Structure formats: structure tokens, C-alpha cells
Amino acid sequence: MSSTWTLPDDLVKPEVPDFFPAPGDPLPQHWSKCFGCGDDQPAGMAMSFTAGENCSVTGRLEVAKRYQGGPGVIHGGILSSAFDEVQGTACMILAVPVVTAHLEVDFARPIPLGAVLEFRARLEGTVRRKVYTSSEAYIVEGPGADPNTPVATSRGLFLTVSSEHFAPTAAFVDGVPTSPFETSAV
């Protein structure tokens, strides 16, 4: 992997709040129309997530034929979206809205259509409003399955925002936004 990403020295690891699901339990989608996780988004990726230990989450994506980029392989933008989604979901532990400020991806191996990807992601820590995350993707079922060799990795910087952040785009919302854990304003 070729990233030059470095974590700051003054990272703060958040406490896991009481409302957060126990390790092994499913995490809720953050909003039903989300392209990444929503169950009311037919064009979306319908990712699912499980809580882990120490601010980690696991995500699952089935690589459908419609996600094709190069012949027979996943589109890099779809893979990047999946990383964005799982690393954003790791930020749920903060119980405030976040948006992606920076996302980088290293594509290590071709990922065939029909593969099932497992994303092992974590919230590394926070500095003020900045939330540092990282993730690795593994093929765990289907063609190329090898649960020990990462096929791609990602690092992401998210920023916590207030609910007012979404006010300018409220008129374009397609549906009624839900609140995961009833803790978030969006």
C-alpha cells in the first residue's frame, strides 16, 4: 500500500456510549434513502453493518453485476463509496452527524463480480471536530475468497457537523430522514 496518511499525535479515542449496539450486533442504517445503506433506495448498495470491539465496525457488500467497472471487476468508485459508508458508520459512535472531508483508497487486487466483501473499519480517534477512520476490505465469499488478504484499504477524515449543515439542501430531500438511535438531528 502506498498511502502517506499519518495519524496526529493528539488523537482522542471516544468512549463507547450506552446506546451503541454490543459487539456482534447489527447497526441501523443512518437513513433509508442512503445510496450506501438505505433499504428504501433501489439503486443503492444495501450495505449492512455490525458493531465490533474498540470503536470498530464490520460492513458487508455483495458485488452485484451492476457495479462493474473494468470487465468482470468492481468499479473503483463503487468500492470507494463502500469505504465511505463503512467508515462513516464507524463515526456513529459519536452520536452526531458527520460528513466526509477526505477519503483515500488503495486498490490492491482486482475484485471480481459476485464476490462478497467484508470491510473491517474503525474510528481511530478525534481531534476537535476531525474524526480519523480507516478500513480494509477482504473477499470473504465467492470468487477470490481469502479472508486474510486485504484487496483494498482506505483512510478517511470526517468532520462532525450540526444539523444546520443540511438546512440548505432540505428542499431536495427525497423522503423523511430518520435518526439512528434517535440521537442525531438528521
Ligand SMILES: CCCCC/C=C\C/C=C\C/C=C\C/C=C\CCCC(=O)SCCNC(=O)CCNC(=O)[C@H](O)C(C)(C)COP(=O)(O)OP(=O)(O)OC[C@H]1O[C@@H](n2cnc3c(N)ncnc32)[C@H](O)[C@@H]1OP(=O)(O)O
Ligand atoms: C450524506 C450525509 C450523511 C450524513 C449522516 C449524518 C448523520 C448520521 C450519523 C452518523 C453517520 C452515520 C453514517 C454515515 C455513513 C456514511 C457517511 C457518508 C458521508 C458522506 O458521504 S457526506 C458527503 C460528502 N461530503 C460532503 O458533502 C462535505 C462537503 N464539505 C463540507 O461541507 C465542508 O468542507 C466540511 C464540513 C467538511 C468542513 O468545513 P467546515 O467549515 O465545517 O470546517 P473547516 O473548514 O473549518 O475545517 C475544520 C477542520 O477540518 C480540517 N479539514 C477540513 N477539510 C479537510 C480536508 N479535506 N482535508 C484535511 N483537513 C480538512 C481543517 O483544516 C480544520 O482543521 P483544524 O481543526 O485543525 O483547524
